Amino acid sequence: MEFTKMQGLGNDFILTENLMKLKRDWPNIAKKLCHRNLGIGADGLILVEPSNIAEYKMTIYNSDGSLAKMCGNGIRCFGKYLYDKRYLQKSEFSVETDSGIKHLVLKIQFNKVVSVQVDMGPPFFEPKSIPVLAQGDKVVDKYLKVIDKGFTFTALSMGNPHAVIFLDEIDNFPVEKYGPLIEKHSFFPDKVNVEFVSVKKDGSLKMRVWERGVGETQACGTGACATLVAARVKGVVNNTAKVHLKGGTLKISWKGENVLMTGPAETVFTGNVTI
Numbered sequence: 702m703e704f705t706k707m708q709g710l711g712n713d714f715i716l717t718e719n720l721m722k723l724k725r726d727w728p729n730i731a732k733k734l735c736h737r738n739l740g741i742g743a744d745g746l747i748l749v750e751p752s753n754i755a756e757y758k759m760t761i762y763n764s765d766g767s768l769a770k771m772c773g774n775g776i777r778c779f780g781k782y783l784y785d786k787r788y789l790q791k792s793e794f795s796v797e798t799d800s801g802i803k804h805l806v807l808k809i810q811f812n813k814v815v816s817v818q819v820d821m822g823p824p825f826f827e828p829k830s831i832p833v834l835a836q837g838d839k840v841v842d843k844y845l846k847v848i849d850k851g852f853t854f855t856a857l858s859m860g861n862p863h864a865v866i867f868l869d870e871i872d873n874f875p876v877e878k879y880g881p882l883i884e885k886h887s888f889f890p891d892k893v894n895v896e897f898v899s900v901k902k903d904g905s906l907k908m909r910v911w912e913r914g915v916g917e918t919q920a921c922g923t924g925a926c927a928t929l930v931a932a933r934v935k936g937v938v939n940n941t942a943k944v945h946l947k948g949g950t951l952k953i954s955w956k957g958e959n960v961l962m963t964g965p966a967e968t969v970f971t972g973n974v975t976i
């Protein structure tokens with residue numbers, strides 16, 4: 702199987718083409734190939750597939766083999782892949798995902814993709830659309846206790862579920878202790894991606910993420926979008942802000958309708974693997 706290893710702010714993926722839409726055991730292939738000691742090593746496996754409603758379809762599996770319906774860093778890599786492979790001779794196009802069609806705009810300089818802007822669609826707040834077990838039409842500052850610590854979280858979907866927690870300081874916060882407990886909490890029937898966020902004096906946001914089906918990653922595109930939206934709902938940030946992640950910075954904007962995310966995408970290496 703030919704593959705291309707790519708990354709967006711250190712959130713890394715194995716891309717491979719499945720243009721015949723072969724029904725393979727992709728969850729187990731993802732687990733095997735994403736393993737950092739026994740496989741290629743990545744946060745996820747992305748399939749490049751044909752689409753009847755957009756140029757191509759992005760299907761993404763987390764490193765634990767679970768199907769993820771959307772991936773922000775992954776779709777920027779996907780867009781760069783299509784352009785670099787000359788599958789598309791344009792810099793604006795749509796990609797089908799399991800969370801709907803997303804529109805991409807590639808910034809090209811000297812025939813090189815320098816950044817990708819993605820229209821990530823609207824956030825969803827309705828508890829059943831996230832899903833989260835809660836009342837009301839929005840889940841803002843809901844209390845949650847895990848072992849010895851209470852948190853308040855704001856929940857929303859960017860096509861995948863997010864629980865955003867605001868803290869004064871995140872650099873030394875034990876994400877690896879509390880992240881998995883919140884990820885698998887009974888409030889979240891489909892589990893959840895967990896963002897730990899601090900608001901900076903310059904109006905930017907700093908975020909660490911425990912990703913559903915992966916663990917702590919260097920960056921999370923949908924998580925950065927969820928973070929900006931939750932901060933807007935709480936009135937602690939403007940409608941456009943930089944979100945600083947371990948792996949770098951994303952520019953996120955939300956003016957009440959669709960969320961726009963802009964950031965880099967890089968190819969690391971290509972190869973062949975026997976599965």
Ligand SMILES: N[C@H](CCC[C@H](N)C(=O)O)C(=O)O
Pocket residue numbers: 712763768769770771772773774775861862894912913914915920921922923924
């Ligand atoms: N772990 C996520 C999918 C990957 C999202 C993240 N890598 C991003 O850049 O949005 C989930 O299960 O919903």
